[in-house]
Amino acid sequence: xxxxxxxxxxxxxxxxxxxxxxxxxxxxxxxxxxxxxxxxxxxxxxxxxxxxxxxxxxxxxxxxxxxxxxxxxxxxxxxxxxxxxxxxxxxxxxxxxxxxxxxxxxxxxxxxxxxxxxxxxxxxxxxxxxxxxxxxxxxxxxxxxxxxxxxxxxxxxxxxxxxxxxxxxxxxxxxxxxxxxxxxxxxxxxxxxxxxxxxxxxxxxxxxxxxxxxxxxxxxxxxxxxxxxxxxxxxxxxxxxxxxxxxxxxxxxxxxxxxxxxxxxxxxxxxxxxxxxxxxxxxxxxxxxxxxxxxxxxxxxxxxxxxxxxxxxxxxxxxxxxxxxxxxxxxxxxxxxxxxxxxxxxxxxxxxxxxxxxxxxxxxxxxxxxxxxx
Amino acid sequence: xxxxxxxxxxxxxxxxxxxxxxxxxxxxxxxxxxxxxxxxxxxxxxxxxxxxxxxxxxxxxxxxxxxxxxxxxxxxxxxxxxxxxxxxxxxxxxxxxxxxxxxxxxxxxxxxxxxxxxxxxxxxxxxxxxxxxxxxxxxxxxxxxxxxxxxxxxxxxxxxxxxxxxxxxxxxxxxxxxxxxxxxxxxxxxxxxxxxxxxxxxxxxxxxxxxxxxxxxxxxxxxxxxxxxxxxxxxxxxxxxxxxxxxxxxxxxxxxxxxxxxxxxxxxxxxxxxxxxxxxxxxxxxxxxxxxxxxxxxxxxxxxxxxxxxxxxxxxxxxxxxxxxxxxxxxxxxxxxxxxxxxxxxxxxxxxxxxxxxxxxxxxxxxxxxxxxx
Numbered sequence: 001x002x003x004x005x006x007x008x009x010x011x012x013x014x015x016x017x018x019x020x021x022x023x024x025x026x027x028x029x030x031x032x033x034x035x036x037x038x039x040x041x042x043x044x045x046x047x048x049x050x051x052x053x054x055x056x057x058x059x060x061x062x063x064x065x066x067x068x069x070x071x072x073x074x075x076x077x078x079x080x081x082x083x084x085x086x087x088x089x090x091x092x093x094x095x096x097x098x099x100x101x102x103x104x105x106x107x108x109x110x111x112x113x114x115x116x117x118x119x120x121x122x123x124x125x126x127x128x129x130x131x132x133x134x135x136x137x138x139x140x141x142x143x144x145x146x147x148x149x150x151x152x153x154x155x156x157x158x159x160x161x162x163x164x165x166x167x168x169x170x171x172x173x174x175x176x177x178x179x180x181x182x183x184x185x186x187x188x189x190x191x192x193x194x195x196x197x198x199x200x201x202x203x204x205x206x207x208x209x210x211x212x213x214x215x216x217x218x219x220x221x222x223x224x225x226x227x228x229x230x231x232x233x234x235x236x237x238x239x240x241x242x243x244x245x246x247x248x249x250x251x252x253x254x255x256x257x258x259x260x261x262x263x264x265x266x267x268x269x270x271x272x273x274x275x276x277x278x279x280x281x282x283x284x285x286x287x288x289x290x291x292x293x294x295x296x297x298x299x300x301x302x303x304x305x306x307x308x309x310x311x312x313x314x315x316x317x318x319x320x321x322x323x324x325x326x327x328x329x330x331x332x333x334x335x336x337x338x339x340x341x342x343x344x345x346x347x348x349x350x351x352x353x354x355x356x357x358x359x360x361x362x363x364x365x366x367x368x369x370x371x372x373x374x
Numbered sequence: 375x376x377x378x379x380x381x382x383x384x385x386x387x388x389x390x391x392x393x394x395x396x397x398x399x400x401x402x403x404x405x406x407x408x409x410x411x412x413x414x415x416x417x418x419x420x421x422x423x424x425x426x427x428x429x430x431x432x433x434x435x436x437x438x439x440x441x442x443x444x445x446x447x448x449x450x451x452x453x454x455x456x457x458x459x460x461x462x463x464x465x466x467x468x469x470x471x472x473x474x475x476x477x478x479x480x481x482x483x484x485x486x487x488x489x490x491x492x493x494x495x496x497x498x499x500x501x502x503x504x505x506x507x508x509x510x511x512x513x514x515x516x517x518x519x520x521x522x523x524x525x526x527x528x529x530x531x532x533x534x535x536x537x538x539x540x541x542x543x544x545x546x547x548x549x550x551x552x553x554x555x556x557x558x559x560x561x562x563x564x565x566x567x568x569x570x571x572x573x574x575x576x577x578x579x580x581x582x583x584x585x586x587x588x589x590x591x592x593x594x595x596x597x598x599x600x601x602x603x604x605x606x607x608x609x610x611x612x613x614x615x616x617x618x619x620x621x622x623x624x625x626x627x628x629x630x631x632x633x634x635x636x637x638x639x640x641x642x643x644x645x646x647x648x649x650x651x652x653x654x655x656x657x658x659x660x661x662x663x664x665x666x667x668x669x670x671x672x673x674x675x676x677x678x679x680x681x682x683x684x685x686x687x688x689x690x691x692x693x694x695x696x697x698x699x700x701x702x703x704x705x706x707x708x709x710x711x712x713x714x715x716x717x718x719x720x721x722x723x724x725x726x727x728x729x730x731x732x733x734x735x736x737x738x739x740x741x742x743x744x745x746x747x748x
Contacts, residue, residue, distance in 0.1 A: 036692070036693075036696045036698055037689070037692065037693075038693060038698050038699075038700040040698065040699055040700070041699040041700065041703070042700070043700070043703070065692065065695065065696055066667065066688070066691075066692045066695075070667070070668060070688070073668065074668070074670050074686065074688050074689075075670065080686070080688070080689055080692075081689065082684055082685060082689075293440065293444070294444060294447065294448070296448050296449065310456060311456060312448065312454070314440070314444070314448050314454070315411070315448075315454055315455065315456075317440075318410075318411065318439065318440045318454075319410075319411075319412060321439065321440075322410045322439055324410055324412050324414065325412075325414055325415040325699060325702065325703070326412040326414070326415065326416070326417070328699065329415070329417070329699070329703070
């Protein structure tokens, strides 16, 4: 199944379209994270208005609450969360590692205790596919084992090999229930070039419709992450989408796009928005800082986002200092809109063969910093 | 200054319009509470879409954060919170009683410690007017002393008399800064008929453009509150608006409208919305209840509120159980919309001389309870 249309390249950077049952993803694309069937603090219509083509749902959270069978009985995740556009779900593996109270991995499955009530759950590759099929997601991720870095090579190697075997089992389980949807494999291998190469080659041979790069942004320096992208991306087929999981800062995104990545997801814009931090063409801005208290200027009068143009910095400061929900709502919106603006700019720049100067211009804006205090 | 236009009556119930510098309030009116310059969890545009003509701001909160002088320097409260419609502010007296860490009242002022940082503040009647003028509110409330019930008659009487003297001082302070805005006096007197009558008569003689009834819904049974309304409302001039402060449930509102009240404010729809409780034509509904977990039906398919028609009960249940912000956002919206729907219904019914049957019909819906479980 061919789902990716490559529209233009500029160096290693690419722009294209990923086709799914619920619409097209324009790439490079940032996917806001809708952990528990909601992008925290935003109406789904507002998420769409920022320019998002796709949101990510978390299998780990959704299997625990409200439960995949329940979502299926209610008509699937799209209907449940009132998001009629594209949904990608992860496989649960990453959250099991980072959130569950206890976990045990063997050849067959990962067994873990819920961080909510301590109940025991077993996630096999087959069950991960079943859950994502019940949710009805357009892009399904294989179950994998993700290792936090730094780690011993033996541990990374073992996890990568297990992930390869689980990729095969996921592919077998997915084939009969595919129904136009896509299963992506996940390249693992930590910060080890040889392991990354092996993982990419093996998965490539298995012919998935799309490939993710997992196990990065898990503690390693940015330069290590970028080096891994330089190793892995050229090994992945040019006619298939490449998704860098759980990344990252705006700077991470532009540098990964320059290395041939098409898709991203990250909680940074939503989580930071809830804590008073806004991303912008001026770089990151902490609205809790007292220097904003008397500033009547809008957050960014040139932003395409109405919230950024409408509300004063003084008001955003007030809302964040008083922990008002509207502060989290507005800053989340501003952040998601900024990430989308960045991806839209990247797409246009790649199409115009001007990605490097676009990225340089954006970085220069960040380096110049915020507006001078009045 | 004449600000009220009486359009129709039905028994003691009235419908009319209150004119202010930022527009008309259609009465009976419910004013959502925007405590800290935001109706918690809602964009101001969304508040407006529910049909609200006016929001209430709290002097106590705003004087502490962000500070009245700061709001004035930023262009006033309307601009600060992006609400270009009518704003009524209370005087701070009630919150000083209910929130501050320490308070001391004498003839001149109430002195209190902030519940945020323990700092000491002095609120005189003149300062209460100054703060509300700095905020730029359209309807300004006198400073009063509000006593929690039950209370000794002597205490209630003393507070009522002090409130009368403070009404006079507020009136003197307000005259030179009026600028088309209005100052409302507050009838006090607890649950004592004679004290309520004295307060209403004295304030009436002082000729304010509007009158509030304060010191109710502070611990007394509903029948006591309604009895006080029956005593006070007929003593207030028919050509001026009457505002029952801090009330109440949907049932309180309809019964108070039947007794001649025009305006209300209350945190119930917003606060309860944040805790999973929705008001509706079926009565109050606790979305945290497990019976909603598998219910695909919208909250209320006949509601004029899009949120009530769009999202399933199962989804609202999921959001409230997982403490997702969107749950608070949607239920707050549904509740404010229901309060506005109720007031719009009351206005139409009074104009059609059919208020009693309207109120009976609404009460019958509440008594019938929620939709049968599927």
